[in-house]
Amino acid sequence: MATIKDIAKRAGVSISTVSYALNGSSKVTAETSARILAIAKELHYIPNAAARNLKKQESKVIGVFLSDFNGAFYGELLQGMKEGLKRSGYDLVACSGKQSHRLLPQRMIDGAIVLDESFSSEELLGYADMGHKVVVLDRDLRHPNVNQVLLDNKAGARLAVEHLIELGHRTLYVVTGPKGSFDSRQRLQAVKQVAARHPHLRYKEIEGDFKKASGALAGLQIVQELTEPAAVFCLNDEMAIGMYEYLTTTDVRVGREIHLIGFDNIDASQYMRPRLATIDYSKRMWGWLSSEQLLKLIAGEYVEHERIYVTLKKGDSMGPAHSSGFAEPSRLAHS
Structure with missing residues (x-):
């Protein structure tokens, strides 16, 4: 697999110049940038997402953690989350299981929406202490980096x-x-x-x-x-x-x-x-609002806890x- 070093060697430029070109920086002339991008395409270069995320401190990906994917409940909830992120430039990845928890501390995602009892509250508070942004749908959790969007x-x-x-x-x-x-x-x-x-x-x-x-x-x-x-x-x-x-x-x-x-x-x-x-409420609205609240947390905005109201059908x-x-x-x- 080609690396930035391979591109730099082929183009006869420094590694930093290649990095600037790949990230669209104005520090590289249009002509040099075009030549570097052409070489990268020729070598089938694939960026290292983990390294790029660590450098930029963002992945533009939101993680939603669910207990499982069974049943008819989750479809509308996830659709609402996706709609809430539509204009933000963020993508959504759905996760389940304890191994997926590491996406937060490894900064592979920019924030998390949690409806998953496999997370302990202590674990989530630990991530929040580290600066990670979390919206919880399944517990009463108080922390400046945690927002609650709970069903009534x-x-x-x-x-x-x-x-x-x-x-x-x-x-x-x-x-x-x-x-x-x-x-x-x-x-x-x-x-x-x-x-x-x-x-x-x-x-x-x-x-x-x-x-x-x-x-x-x-x-x-x-x-x-x-x-x-x-x-x-x-x-x-x-x-x-x-x-x-x-x-x-x-x-x-x-x-x-x-x-x-x-x-x-x-x-x-x-x-x-x-x-x-049955007891009725909007699962789509629940998902949409959880995404909106998480985006506000990530942007450093003040957010109040929200509640999803219900009716008898x-x-x-x-x-x-x-x-x-x-x-x-x-x-x-x-x-």
């Missing part, structure tokens, strides 16, 4: 549970997310606060992991226990859809024996019949709970 998880959970209680339910099941998830913890905390104000409510948690299969398993458990109409709040739509699909194989009807609410309003939830109730069948003619548990599921 508690408000969404309150909307969901209060609506289910208004329907007259005496039994509430909550299917939780992964233990390490900030969003799951926030939603669950709000659920418990609402439930505590209603001592008549029979409340039960079922452990989930934000994936469809755990929703289906939770549905199986609920059907086996069901003796009266019940409310179910799945802490994301993926699990709600998994439960929904399982319930279609039983005699339990969503919207009658069970009122089911998810969280995220992913596209797939709109195609369920009856339509799935009711399903097609969200009338009062019915108990008349309620089936016994033994015949609620197909054999």
Whole structure:
């Protein structure tokens, strides 16, 4: 692979002259610059990005760190981030896994957007102390080089549970997310606060992991226990859809024996019949705003923490709970 030294030798100039020409500096005449660029092209020269970034102290690349890429949630979020960077000259690279963390200290990226529990808060604060700019979507973190763009998880959970209680339910099941998830913890905390104000409510948690299969398993458990109409709040739509699909194989009807609410309003939830109730917010706006905030941090501008607001999107069948003619548990599921 050709180096700057090879170009300098072929052109009969110094290494610094080649460097100036490759970086478009006015310190080199147009004629010399054109000759150097032609030689570089002839030798198939590829710039060393790491060395160039270290010298310029910028890469023009933003890193977004995600726990994984599964499910329907991430597409709109990433599209919003990309749109937020469109006119800035920055590119976006999506990363996952602990090995990718080194992109920050090695200055291969100019800043990070983090929605990834594999980062500890202590690790992120350490990078911030080193001057790295970070926007977090999944934790409450205070530092001059860190900005928070958080989803209003508690408000969404309150909307969901209060609506289910208004329907007259005496039994509430909550299917939780992964233990390490900030969003799951926030939603669950709000659920418990609402439930505590209603001592008549029979409340039960079922452990989930934000994936469809755990929703289906939770549905199986609920059907086996069901003796009266019940409310179910799945802490994301993926699990709600998994439960929904399982319930279609039983005699339990969503919207009658069970009122089911998810969280995220992913596209797939709109195609369920009856339509799935869910907590809605703009994932694209969340992504766009996180990019905008990070660009401001990088530019040295003052930024305030932001919050993404949510609304309740009711399903097609969200009338009062019915108990008349309620089936016994033994015949609620197909054999």
